[in-house]
Amino acid sequence: MGRKKIRKIPQETIRRMALYLRSLKKLKEQKFQIISSNKITAYLNVSPDQFRKDLSYFGPVGKPGVGYRVNNLIHHLEKILGIDRECRIILVGVGKLGSALLGYPGFLNFNFTIVAAFDSDKEKIGKIIGHVKIYDVSEMAKIVPRLGVQLAILTVPAENAQQVAEKLVSCGIRGILNFAPVNLNLSQTIRVLNVDMATELMTLTYFAKKILAG
């Protein structure tokens, strides 16, 4: 409504692109150079057809019947996803989940660097977890613009999430990965991606039940 959609690419397609990239990086480690769509999708619960359909959103790549060059396809996917350069992010809320993410090894492979963390707990401020320094949340307005960061991971308690999110937006943040189990009410120009463990579990329950039933 009011906002024109140029081309509508499903979020699930983008999510799968990220999975393809992870799979390809693994195959590269295993020294594969040219690879079939079957091989790429082998452990992803995705059909080769789906893979080709997903890729086709972004124009032609590879030659039919020949397979894909691993390096080329990795580069292609990284460009599409916008991670062909270093992506600097901040994290707000260094509780249990936040601490776990600061030390999360899975980010390294994908050009993501958490450059600063914020919390309001005086005990935590100044400490370093997983190479990331924790700053006072009250300093966000000063530090974030200086860092030139546009993405944030939000791991504060649900009751603080809306307020902190608004503050992040006023500091120049344009995308938020929200782990707080609330729906943030922000300008439509801010992209929010919710990671809700309960939502994931419900999705799993649904599909597991399907399998059990039949």
Next chain:
Amino acid sequence: MGRKKIRKIPQETIRRMALYLRSLKKLKEQKFQIISSNKITAYLNVSPDQFRKDLSYFGPVGKPGVGYRVNNLIHHLEKILGIDRECRIILVGVGKLGSALLGYPGFLNFNFTIVAAFDSDKEKIGKIIGHVKIYDVSEMAKIVPRLGVQLAILTVPAENAQQVAEKLVSCGIRGILNFAPVNLNLSQTIRVLNVDMATELMTLTYFAKKILAG
């Protein structure tokens, strides 16, 4: 291939069903009794049309122009998702992320109960985190069948994930919420849902970039 699909409901639809449910529970807390699709989807980045389309997969519910009864719709969604009864789950791997999930308050609202946790670290075995007791992973084959649990959260390091997942399956687990950044290679009858922080971040980066670009 070989497996017949009765009706293909997109995973994103199911994920949104879970979000609608969360939204409805919030509205119920706020004492709403009858509600429009606009209100339900207000903070979800989902259009009312999408909401109605998602619901329509599961047969008619509500009357056009009248709105939805909050209680009825909650019950309807819980039944669809399979969480109208208590869902018992186990968690394997009590590292930082696993510990965070044991204490995660977001599960309570949705009938999920983590009934046991497992780890191989002798220091952790016997301890209780967030009301959940930690058992020796070597006891899984004995304990899991007795608990009658079919869903597991997997938060072990990537290098152990495949082996532990196979063990879970042999204990009767049918659905795995996998936080380890690897693709599990299991029987097609086992449902695996991957929650990969890097994948989520890549998805966010893509969409945030879209917004920044115009």
